[in-house]
Amino acid sequence: MNSNVENRIHENFPKYIDALKQLVRIPSISFDNFDQKFVMDSAEAVKAMFAKAGYTNIQFLLPPSGRPTVYAESLTSPDKPTILLYAHHDVQPPMREALWNSAPFEPETRGDRLYGRGTADDKAGIITHIAAAQQVRELLGDKGPNLKFIIEGEEESGSAGFAEILEKHAELLKCDAVIVADLGNFAKGVPSITTTLRGMSAVNVTLRSTKAPLHSGSWSGPLPDPAQALCRMIASLADADGKILIPNFEDGLVPPTAEELASYRSLGYSEKTFRCESGVLDKVSLTVPEGEILESLWRRPSIVVTTMEVGSRTNAGNVLQDCAYARIGIRLAPGMNADACAEKLEKFLRDQTPNGLEISIDIEDGANPFVTDIAHPFFKKMSEAMKEAYKTEPKFIGCGASIPGAELFRKTFGDIPILLTGLEDPECAAHGENESLYLPDFEAGIIAETLFFMSLAD
Ligand SMILES: [Zn+2]
Secondary structure (H helix, E strand, O other): OHHHHHHHHHHHHHHHHHHHHHHHOOOOEOOOOOOOHHHHHHHHHHHHHHHHHOOEEEEEEOOOOOOOEEEEEEOOOOOOOEEEEEEEOOEOOOOOHHHOOOOOOOOEEEOOEEEOOOHHHHHHHHHHHHHHHHHHHHHHHHHOOEEEEEEEOOOOOOOOOHHHHHHHOHHHHOOOEEEEEOOEOOEOOEOEEEEEEOEEEEEEEEEEOOOOOEEHHHHEOOEOOHHHHHHHHHHOOEOOOOOEOOOOOOOOOOOOOHHHHHHHHOOOOOHHHHHHHHOOOOOOOOOOOHHHHHHHHHHOOEEEEEEEEOOOOOOOOOEEOOEEEEEEEEEEOOOOOHHHHHHHHHHHHHHHOOOOOEEEEEEOOOEOOEEOOOOOHHHHHHHHHHHHHHOOOOEEEEEOOOOHHHHHHHHHHOOOOEEEEOOEOOOOOOOOOOOEEEHHHHHHHHHHHHHHHHHOOO
């Protein structure tokens, strides 16, 4: 039976690549300063694919932004389990277009990878769901599981309306498990299920000392410099090794179990690989020893200044600036709470403000960390399906990034299994230039999901 599945998917694979290319050609960037017509076009294209596959109840679920989430279903029988299949059809901007070796929205195959914005993140996820669903329907008919699709339209711009969509349509979306195909494999050819995600938040800080910029010769000395003041405040957030110094910041943090640590070690991730994948400069030392790199990425909080602004480089002159600005991002480990951490960061910055400078702080919407319990039998079934498809043992891994949807599914549906899979890999450059998808894993991913659906028929 399994080789039959493999053969069928192998025969249809060129068709699946074509469908993926069709979606990649639509620049569906969900950021406000890009033309939102394309997000609508990609929603329509996904809708047309569902219609062509013969799915029912196809509709747009609209958040306040108007960027449609596309819904469809393929129902078999009320006695069969219902799986909700998540992916997103919006993409990141292309960043620096000059650095792309081929046009970002004109997919191009080079070697065993398909290049183009959205190939890996996350349009391959959409096609994986559609292809696997179609296969299981042809193979099992009404004996297969019930499948519901939810393809979001604003994940990259922060999923601002997703909580509302889930709440409003909770009955329509009701399910026994969710597959979120928006993560990735630990390495090429290494199938992976992600079990933890870090949470995130960010604050925007503006520090002001005078009403306007001043001649630095005539005025500096008696007046404090907002740029240096802000730098001192930022420097007080963490020590040189990144250890966060805000009191009680790590409250609630759930450290990895001995079993989880052993599974991280079993991945054999070396400092050399990490240095190579991150592009860190040769002489720069890491803040943790080799054996703690994955734990640091997946299970500890971090703090990063994502932007700083004082005056501008083009107008750099002898000026005492009136204000300084920074955006400070935090990543939170499982167990920590995004709102509570952002508030602690805000209070700490206010307490550190020197010389009575005027400080204003704006907290962005955050996302809580996510952790899933792999004891549910669906994890075993998915892991066996992956082993069959990839011909190697799957890995349970963590992820340093955040997917707000994962925690929202938990909130909406309670303690059901949420399987985080996907087709990114360390070379895929998601969010960067020259994003690409490793095609052998695309095929194996479709086989794995098909075998997983088939395992639910028993
Ligand atoms: Zn994504």
